[in-house]
Amino acid sequence: MKFSGLIFANLFRKKLRLILTIGSFAIALVLFTFLAVVKSAFSRGTEIAGADRLVVVNRIGLTQLLPISHRDKILTIPGVKAVTHNHWFGGVYQDEKNFFPQFVIDPENQRQVMTELVVPEDQWNNFVKDRMGAIAGARTATRFHWKIGDRIPIKTTLYGGRSSEFNLDGIYHSERPGGDESQFWLQWKYFDENAPAPVKSTAGWYVVKLNSPDDAVRVAKAIDEKFANSSFETKSETESAFAAGFAKQFGNIELLILTIGAVVFFTLLLVTGNTMAISVRERVGELAVLKAIGFSGRAVLFFVLAESVVIALVGGLLGLTLAYLTIPVIGLALAGLLPPLILSKSLLTMGVGFAVVVGVISGLLPGIGAMRMRVVNALRRV
Amino acid sequence: MTIPIVYNIRSVAARWTSTIVAVAGIAGTVGVFIAMLSLARGFKATLVSSGSADNALITRAGATSEMTSGVAIDSVKIIQDAPGIARGPAGPLVTPEAVLMAPIPLRSTGTDANVELRGVSPNVLAIRSNIKIKEGRMFQPGLNEVIVGKNATTTYSGLTLGNTISLGSARWQVVGIFDAGGSSFDSEVWGDAHLLNGAYKRPDTLSQSVTVHLTSPAALQQLKDSLTSDPRLNVDVTREIDYYSKQSTRMTTLITTLGGFVAAIMAIGAVFGALNTMYSAVAERGREIATMRALGFGAAAVIISFSIEALLISFVGGGIGCLAVLPLNGLTTSTMNFQTFSNLAFAFKITPELLAKGILFALVMGVIGGLLPAIRAARLPVATALREL
Numbered sequence: 107m108k109f110s111g112l113i114f115a116n117l118f119r120k121k122l123r124l125i126l127t128i129g130s131f132a133i134a135l136v137l138f139t140f141l142a143v144v145k146s147a148f149s150r151g152t153e154i155a156g157a158d159r160l161v162v163v164n165r166i167g168l169t170q171l172l173p174i175s176h177r178d179k180i181l182t183i184p185g186v187k188a189v190t191h192n193h194w195f196g197g198v199y200q201d202e203k204n205f206f207p208q209f210v211i212d213p214e215n216q217r218q219v220m221t222e223l224v225v226p227e228d229q230w231n232n233f234v235k236d237r238m239g240a241i242a243g244a245r246t247a248t249r250f251h252w253k254i255g256d257r258i259p260i261k262t263t264l265y266g267g268r269s270s271e272f273n274l275d276g277i278y279h280s281e282r283p284g285g286d287e288s289q290f291w292l293q294w295k296y297f298d299e300n301a302p303a304p305v306k307s308t309a310g311w312y313v314v315k316l317n318s319p320d321d322a323v324r325v326a327k328a329i330d331e332k333f334a335n336s337s338f339e340t341k342s343e344t345e346s347a348f349a350a351g352f353a354k355q356f357g358n359i360e361l362l363i364l365t366i367g368a369v370v371f372f373t374l375l376l377v378t379g380n381t382m383a384i385s386v387r388e389r390v391g392e393l394a395v396l397k398a399i400g401f402s403g404r405a406v407l408f409f410v411l412a413e414s415v416v417i418a419l420v421g422g423l424l425g426l427t428l429a430y431l432t433i434p435v436i437g438l439a440l441a442g443l444l445p446p447l448i449l450s451k452s453l454l455t456m457g458v459g460f461a462v463v464v465g466v467i468s469g470l471l472p473g474i475g476a477m478r479m480r481v482v483n484a485l486r487r488v
Numbered sequence: 489m490t491i492p493i494v495y496n497i498r499s500v501a502a503r504w505t506s507t508i509v510a511v512a513g514i515a516g517t518v519g520v521f522i523a524m525l526s527l528a529r530g531f532k533a534t535l536v537s538s539g540s541a542d543n544a545l546i547t548r549a550g551a552t553s554e555m556t557s558g559v560a561i562d563s564v565k566i567i568q569d570a571p572g573i574a575r576g577p578a579g580p581l582v583t584p585e586a587v588l589m590a591p592i593p594l595r596s597t598g599t600d601a602n603v604e605l606r607g608v609s610p611n612v613l614a615i616r617s618n619i620k621i622k623e624g625r626m627f628q629p630g631l632n633e634v635i636v637g638k639n640a641t642t643t644y645s646g647l648t649l650g651n652t653i654s655l656g657s658a659r660w661q662v663v664g665i666f667d668a669g670g671s672s673f674d675s676e677v678w679g680d681a682h683l684l685n686g687a688y689k690r691p692d693t694l695s696q697s698v699t700v701h702l703t704s705p706a707a708l709q710q711l712k713d714s715l716t717s718d719p720r721l722n723v724d725v726t727r728e729i730d731y732y733s734k735q736s737t738r739m740t741t742l743i744t745t746l747g748g749f750v751a752a753i754m755a756i757g758a759v760f761g762a763l764n765t766m767y768s769a770v771a772e773r774g775r776e777i778a779t780m781r782a783l784g785f786g787a788a789a790v791i792i793s794f795s796i797e798a799l800l801i802s803f804v805g806g807g808i809g810c811l812a813v814l815p816l817n818g819l820t821t822s823t824m825n826f827q828t829f830s831n832l833a834f835a836f837k838i839t840p841e842l843l844a845k846g847i848l849f850a851l852v853m854g855v856i857g858g859l860l861p862a863i864r865a866a867r868l869p870v871a872t873a874l875r876e877l
Binding site: 120122123126127129130133134136137140141144166167168169170196198202203205261262263302304337341350351352354355356362366369370372373374376377379380381383384436439440443444 | 505506508509512513516519520523527548549550551552555556557558588589590591594597599600601602605655656657687688689690691694734737738741742745746749750753754756757758760761763764765767768771822823824829831
């Protein structure tokens, strides 16, 4: 570290250039982090899905309902621990822009199946007693500044087009990091009493909790076989396969994001590589002097590399800080359109690693040039 | 006196490495900017072109999409006799429709996608007059036959002419392929509403929506007044074009917000790149600039000259960015519409206007990146700069 003085003096030789290079680095890292976060938001469903849960839907289409009597039949299959059923509510809160998923849930079994979504005991008890009760995910509650006890008007076509007011009895949190905290839960009992005839005594889909994830394939097959050739055939798959099916329908978004990421990476490499090349070119004479007074070629390479890695690290850390500050803002603008944007620790680490790699690569080329140059030629060139 | 542009062109060429960096930065930014906007536009255009100003869509009051709507058969009968609806040889041009979703595997991945299945009345082609049968023929009412959109046949497997597919509890023969002009109908499968309701065990007395052909676009108000004031009905009347443009809002907002943010950040990065290039250009050319000043070129001439150089770089960058994304034009991709959960094929739509915007964006980046270095160049003290090595 006795050379740190030299390296720093070189860094600050052209302050403006240093600032601009660090700036480009920071910008590229903000972009890299942002794209990575968006990509993970698209595939989140698959990552966080429970391996020990199955989703059972109507074989002929997602919007087709299943009779409620399927519930007890599914329960008889060995390996099934608990079954809960849901309905898609599809109401509108104030304006269509304020979208969040609304599920009609079965209070008796919800918590046995969705174990990671937790509601404080007293709030849950109020919800169970309240026919017009509702529980909101923490993210949705924060988004609309709801407090427990608020009355939430939801417009729905199901009850004859009128608006219904629900009492917010509780707020749930996900114990699993990255879990979906945007849902809005309603009471099945009230729904079933008021629903029009074709919807009465039905479930939109079932979620089945298994004794062990190893049973998933067997149980899924057993469920589908049980209802085969009935009027309501089922399609059962693990929660993650179900989520993956959904994510795949977004099509080429992942490819699009990766392409942008590649463009950014390439541009970044060019910018820093160029800056390093310019600063080495300007200093050929000095580097030659260093070599002339006895520094090895490797030492010169080290000086150049150290400089570019320091620039990369400072720029990278700055970029990550910026990303850390801006991503929640963008996430808010995209609320209701995308799952929450989560900047995970592993992503931050990856960002730092990414910065270092770019720093090394961009310093390597001019550094090797400096290492190999012949002192005599370099000194002669003024 | 102005400095000849040849000077700038030559100096750009002489410093080609750093020029390439600046050009690449700007090209990348412009490319992403145009690609994102064309994606959002293509998506919107697909949905907007689905609607026609001559048609009105009638849904249950308060329904946000056909999926959550329902219109009973009694209401359909009242609607048929309402004023403002055009009549054809076989009666009023009204199609009560059933909208369903069927899981059909995507050709690309082999995984199921939610394909919109539309049960229509046999006179539907008279109502949606912009839809033409491209191959084969129209389905026959009362038979298990379907026609599929031209995007559906290429996006999903099994939907080829003559093939038999299983939908609901019945099997259906694909007898025709229709062209809906790139609209969302091109991703759909159409069949006889009564039979589809039967195959999906839905009450045949309930439709999701009713689409009517108006006597003229202006007749909408008349129809709306008549239907919404009727105490027997509880419906919303929307011009078809408005309904479909509303269905595109969530996805377009997502793409434009994401794309806008990415392009904005990339723009800052590209400006940094341009600044870096131009500042080093100024620094390396201190002596040249001083010589020109000594020869009698004014400070303004130097500023203009350097700005032109920056504009030149950004123009080339913008042009390359435009050219790079141009092959995307017309490329069809499919995604799921958040508002209906159904799969939809759409194409990137790059218009000359969008390209012009991209170039303009590049030039703005060039001005920002070039002006400050140009001012520094003009301010260089002539005597010291001349003495520099």
